[in-house]
Amino acid sequence: MSNPDPKGRGWQGAKPMQLLVTLAVGCLLYFGLPKIARIPDAKLFAGAAAAKAKPGDKAAKPGEKAAKPADKPKPVEARTAEPKAEPKPAAAAKKPSARELEVQRIEAEAKLKFEAAAKAKADAEAKVKAEADAKAKAEAEKVRQADWIRGLHLFAIFVATILGIILRPLPMGAVAMVGVGLTAITGTLPIGDSLSGFAEKTLWLIIVAFMFARGFIKTGLGTRIAYFFMRLLGKRTLGLAYGFAATEFVLAPVVPSNTARTAGIIMPIMRSLARAYGSNPEDGTARKIGAYLTMTCFNLDLIVSAMFLTAMAANPMTQKFAADFGINITWNSWFVAAIVPGLVGLLVIPFFFYKLYKPEITETPEAVEMATAKLKEMGRPSMAEWLMVAVFGFVLVLWVIGEKTFGIDGTTAALLGLALLLLTGVLTWKDVLEEHNAWDVLIWTGGLIMMAGFLNKLGMIPWFSKVVGASMAGHSWQFGFLVLAVTYFYAHYFFASMTAHAGAMYAAFLGVAITLGAPPMLAALVLCFFSNLHASMTHYGTGPAPAMFGLGYVPIGTWWRLGFMVSVVNILIWVVVGGAWWKVLHLW
Numbered sequence: 001m002s003n004p005d006p007k008g009r010g011w012q013g014a015k016p017m018q019l020l021v022t023l024a025v026g027c028l029l030y031f032g033l034p035k036i037a038r039i040p041d042a043k044l045f046a047g048a049a050a051a052k053a054k055p056g057d058k059a060a061k062p063g064e065k066a067a068k069p070a071d072k073p074k075p076v077e078a079r080t081a082e083p084k085a086e087p088k089p090a091a092a093a094k095k096p097s098a099r100e101l102e103v104q105r106i107e108a109e110a111k112l113k114f115e116a117a118a119k120a121k122a123d124a125e126a127k128v129k130a131e132a133d134a135k136a137k138a139e140a141e142k143v144r145q146a147d148w149i150r151g152l153h154l155f156a157i158f159v160a161t162i163l164g165i166i167l168r169p170l171p172m173g174a175v176a177m178v179g180v181g182l183t184a185i186t187g188t189l190p191i192g193d194s195l196s197g198f199a200e201k202t203l204w205l206i207i208v209a210f211m212f213a214r215g216f217i218k219t220g221l222g223t224r225i226a227y228f229f230m231r232l233l234g235k236r237t238l239g240l241a242y243g244f245a246a247t248e249f250v251l252a253p254v255v256p257s258n259t260a261r262t263a264g265i266i267m268p269i270m271r272s273l274a275r276a277y278g279s280n281p282e283d284g285t286a287r288k289i290g291a292y293l294t295m296t297c298f299n300l301d302l303i304v305s306a307m308f309l310t311a312m313a314a315n316p317m318t319q320k321f322a323a324d325f326g327i328n329i330t331w332n333s334w335f336v337a338a339i340v341p342g343l344v345g346l347l348v349i350p351f352f353f354y355k356l357y358k359p360e361i362t363e364t365p366e367a368v369e370m371a372t373a374k375l376k377e378m379g380r381p382s383m384a385e386w387l388m389v390a391v392f393g394f395v396l397v398l399w400v401i402g403e404k405t406f407g408i409d410g411t412t413a414a415l416l417g418l419a420l421l422l423l424t425g426v427l428t429w430k431d432v433l434e435e436h437n438a439w440d441v442l443i444w445t446g447g448l449i450m451m452a453g454f455l456n457k458l459g460m461i462p463w464f465s466k467v468v469g470a471s472m473a474g475h476s477w478q479f480g481f482l483v484l485a486v487t488y489f490y491a492h493y494f495f496a497s498m499t500a501h502a503g504a505m506y507a508a509f510l511g512v513a514i515t516l517g518a519p520p521m522l523a524a525l526v527l528c529f530f531s532n533l534h535a536s537m538t539h540y541g542t543g544p545a546p547a548m549f550g551l552g553y554v555p556i557g558t559w560w561r562l563g564f565m566v567s568v569v570n571i572l573i574w575v576v577v578g579g580a581w582w583k584v585l586h587l588w
Contacts, residue, residue, distance in 0.1 A: 018169035026160025030186075033152040039145050045463040047147035151460040153188045158451045158503075165444070165500045172499075173440040176447035189454060197450025201411040202309075202316040203442065205331075208414035209310045210438035212254035212392065213261075215426050219384045222265045225250055227371040227378075230269070234367035237289055237359050241296045241350035244270065245304075248297075249346065252304040252311035253399070254392055257437055259543035262301040267544075270297055271551060276370060277361055281552035290553040292359035296350050298548045299536050299566055303349065306532035306574075307342035309334040309410070310399075313441045314499040318531050320449050321507040322524035324456045325514060329524060331399045331410040337525050337585060341578035345570060352569055357562060384426050391420045448503040461511045469515030477517035482575070484509055484516075485526055489571065492534035498542050502531045522587040526574070533570045537563040 039045065096104070161179035165172050184194040197203075216222040229243035244266055255261045274280075274290035281290065305312040309319060309331045319329045381389075398406070398413035408416075421427040455461050472480045488509050495501040506527055513523035535541035539549035539559045549559060582588060 014169040016169075018164075018167040022160055022164045022167055022169055022175075025163055026156055029156035029159055030153055033156060034149050037148075037152055039148045040463060040467075042144065044466050045144070045148060045459055047144040047459045048457055147458050150188055151455060151458040153186065154183065154451060154455055154458065155460060157182050157186070157188065158455065161447070161451065162500050162504045165503075166496050171440070172497075173443035176444035180447045180450065183451065193454060194450065197446035197448070197453065198442065200316070200320055200446065200449055201409070202319055203445055203449065205411040205414050206256045206310060206313055206316045206445070207438045207442055208411075208418045209254055209256040210435050210441065211418050211421065211427060211432055212395075212414075213251075213257065214431055214435050215388050215391075215421055216251065216255060217260075217264065218431065219382065219388050219426065220378060221381075221385045221388050222251055222255070223269070224375065224378060224381065224385070226265060226269050227374045230273075231368050231371035231375065234371060235363070235365055237292065237362050237364050238350060238354050240273070240364055240367055241293065241300075241354070242346075244293070244297050245300045245346045245350060248300050248304040249307075253308045253396060254310065256310050256313050256315075256441075257543070258301050258305045258312050259547070260437065261304075262297060262544040263547040266297050266301070267547060267551075270294070273367060273370065274553070276366065277364065279361070279553075286553040287360055289359045289361045289364070290551070291558075292353060292357055294548050294551060294553040295357060295559075295562055296353045298544060299349050299353075300346060301544055302532050302535055302542070303342055303345040303570075306529040307335065307338040312498065312532055313445065314502050314531065315528065317445050317449055317452075317499070318502050318506050318524075318528045321452055321456075321502075322510065322528070324453055324507065325510060325520060325524070327520045327524045329521075329528070330403060332401075332403070333521075334525070334528070335400070337578075337582060337587065338529060340581040341529075341574045344577050345573050348569065348573060349566065352566065353562070356565070357558075387424050387426050388421075391417050391424075391426070394420070444499065448499070452503060452507050456507060456511075461507050464508050465511030465515045468512045472512075472516060475516075477513075480516040481513050481518040481523060481526075484513055485530060485575075486571065488527060489530045489534045489567070490537075492541055493537060496540045498531060498535050501534070506531060519588045522582060525582075525587070526578075529574055529578075533574065534567065536566050536570065539563075 164175035180194050183189045184191045226247045229246045233239040233243035251261055270293050277289050279285050279288035279290035309315050322329050395413050395417035399410050402408040402413050492501050514520050539545050
């Protein structure tokens with residue numbers, strides 16, 4: 001038998017131990033849950049029919065016909081008054097003849113027969129209707145029970161997929177693809193439904209944004225922007241941090257990968273700057289400037305990820321989950337809600353670390369010289385850079401005002417921008433094909449969107465929302481939602497991926513929040529923002545975290561301690577400042 005690997009590198013498939021754990025958990029849930037989780041009462045779980053009902057509609061019971069409007073009372077016909085006939089004397093009354101009596105008898109018998117036949121027909125129709133109603137109720141109950149089993153099976157596949165994304169027996173996209181395949185091959189969903197997640201328009205918005213990011217990197221525009229802000233604000237260490245904040249803010253709308261932004265553009269510049277000032281983790285000089293810049297730049301990345309729909313790959317997924325509840329979050333509505341607390345965070349966090357984790361070097365005039373030299377080396381902006389700026393500005397305007405003014409939604413605007421980049425030669429089709437991160441995001445995001453969406457359609461998430469919401473009855477929605485949001489935030493200690501966390505918990509927690517009475521748009525947006533900010537706490541919580549931690553400037557204990565402290569600051573900023581701003585926007 002020939003070796004499938006010609007270079008003889010051995011096994012190239014899934015990691016055996018991680019795969020075994022993932023499959024074991026998935027099989028245990030798939031076969032075990034239907035046996036131990038009895039179908040709830042119809043008031044708590046009505047199946048797919050209830051999930052499809054529009055807000056405000058009353059859920060009809062299985063087999064129950066819709067009530068018809070009451071018949072309008074018919075007008076009473078006016079009767080003309082007739083003079084009463086004077087009674088004739090009894091002696092003058094004529095006795096009926098035998099023929100007339102016979103006719104009356106026949107008419108009476110016919111009337112009795114007709115009434116008996118009508119009653120028999122009515123009874124038969126009532127019986128048929130009762131049997132039809134009973135049959136419809138029985139069939140509806142069978143469908144409800146089948147939806148419960150399908151929901152449990154889909155939940156098992158969903159949990160196994162999330163676990164696989166965390167344990168990584170295969171790359172994230174491969175794990176999601178296996179999960180999508182399992183939903184179809186097990187009969188849990190039809191194949192058309194299993195593939196439906198890849199058609200979500202907002203998902204394609206983020207794919208095109210990846211192409212914009214490639215344009216920024218290919219033309220050198222992203223690096224030029226970073227050096228520009230370094231030259232402008234880099235005389236002091238705190239100014240350098242604000243320069244990196246400005247760079248992140250400019251790049252975030254069109255670079256949808258927080259890893260690409262921070263690890264690909266910011267980190268190389270930051271690292272070379274720290275070493276230029278003699279700050280190296282190997283010789284004990286990390287605290288000179290490198291440690292401060294590491295923690296600051298990492299947390300700035302999370303703030304801008306929360307500020308823009310297109311700033312992080314999982315943001316469109318949470319937007320789609322919100323849409324399943326009838327909440328329409330656009331690029332502009334996300335940005336407007338996040339701009340005030342986001343800008344406050346960008347101002348506060350560098351100063352917070354400057355006071356709490358102060359660098360030894362506070363004056364950095366050489367940074368300005370370094371940035372000036374780099375910009376001189378790069379020369380004047382090329383035609384490709386100017387075209388990139390023009391297309392980016394055009395698309396950004398359409399994202400802000402396009403839908404209301406021209407009827408052009410965000411995805412259409414993004415596709416138009418990509419077409420312009422291809423037509424002008426800023427990007428080639430080869431560039432599009434080689435943007436592997438974009439196609440990877442398409443696979444895993446589409447798979448998770450599909451699974452979470454059908455958990456909602458099958459009635460599982462509404463059921464969970466009712467159960468948890470009932471347990472918190474008696475509290476105000478403000479208190480209940482705050483508890484939910486903070487729980488959602490700190491649950492990220494158990495996740496190594498913002499995507500996995502949002503996929504596992506967002507929809508369920510949003511459903512509970514709405515059940516408690518929280519304003520739907522407010523609840524959806526806060527959970528969207530927290531789906532980015534919570535990654536500050538650990539060195540493994542999101543893609544850039546291992547890269548930044550791997551530089552060696554910040555010890556793990558310090559990272560966790562500072563991460564928890566900055567998480568408290570972020571929550572306070574977004575709840576207090578954000579809450580006041582959202583009040584102005586009439587979100588609550």
